[in-house]
Amino acid sequence: MRSPDELRALVDEYLADLALTPELQGQAESVRYALVGGKRVRAVICLATAEAAGADAERALPAGAALELVHAFSLVHDDLPALDNDAERRGRPSAWAEFGEAVAVLAGDALLAEAFRLALSYPSPHVGRELAQATLGMIGGQYLDVTGTAPDEATLHKLKTGCLFAASVGLALWVVEIPEREQAAWRAFGDELGLLFQIVDDILDGDGYVLTHGADGARALADQAAARARARLAEVPADTSVLEDIVDGLATRTS
């Protein structure tokens, strides 16, 4: 089994070489731009889950890439002036600041459609189905965020961040064709990852959970989320050592 860093290198190479649909014409430039950089956390979780479940990580590459494209789509549209109005992303101009708003709207649309193209390269429609559900949950979370109508912090993050993290595990299960009745333990693990990621993100940015729970309170919540993820993982009947490394990495990351 390969380490998280080796899996990340696989994902980076796959995305760099990804053949986009030729009909996208000049739109492809902004799509590629939006795919540069990023930690590839969701794809790495997907590949590591596939390996833990007994398959080659390579089989999960289109699914892992699809998750990264959906994530990139959400960032491109989030950054728009009408939403978060972020002119910078990953140390460079955000897509709208670089290409203009019109092309950035279309870049997000193209990333989402390309994500489904990748998810639909598998023989079964399950990979695409779960990606659609996760994307819709994420969009619902965005809506709650943008309109300030979230009933509570937990609901917001479960939708906005949690859905795509849970799908990072779920897509791999369909890729490897784990029968649905054997998926529950894996999925219980996947359900813990979004919150862990979000709390640590807030600790690094000094917002969100840090504002509501204080620095020490947020750190304690992150440690509890990591402990729950490890406990869930212990119930998965497979060699999950790489996934444990990923949990440790998510809990202790400094960027």
Added chain:
Amino acid sequence: MRSPDELRALVDEYLADLALTPELQGQAESVRYALVGGKRVRAVICLATAEAAGADAERALPAGAALELVHAFSLVHDDLPALDNDAERRGRPSAWAEFGEAVAVLAGDALLAEAFRLALSYPSPHVGRELAQATLGMIGGQYLDVTGTAPDEATLHKLKTGCLFAASVGLALWVVEIPEREQAAWRAFGDELGLLFQIVDDILDGDGYVLTHGADGARALADQAAARARARLAEVPADTSVLEDIVDGLATRTS
């Protein structure tokens, strides 16, 4: 076999009753808003193709609805201030004028993801695959339009309008499970529909083909496109009388 008007009523009813993903939360309101009105041409072609190929139109309803959702997604994003800046659509405020730009961006995203959810309700991934390809072609056409970089009128319309019309026939073929080797005659027909629709649209709006070819020139082009569509249809080994009615309706429509 049912008439185009009967098929349109089926589509309207299906879309009015469509259960959206609950996780969309309050975002569902703008999604429903964007689905009101419209001629449902693409869905009607899809259902009529399915009936001509020997299936119940009802079987093609999720595919036909998916086409209408992709079409609605493209209108919602097109209307945005950064693109066409249209504050009105179908006699009402466009989505951004009604809900604000942020919610309109997310409404388009949600329509696209819901479209894939519908397309993926079939056992085979082919319906979703063809929808993804058509959507990517349409986005490429939008890019050429927005940036003014289309090499010529024909390339622009083939992508921007033609891809989704061709898919209206193509999706039905996959729904009915017509083997790929028997699809060519049907697809040759579908390839003619986008241009016919576009030229008549320009005649009704007094732009596009009317500006480049004059009123009489545009009418002649529309008549030729309709004649080609009828000729292609004559080569399809099935009762295509309802599809002929649709071609006549597209050629002579006044709204």
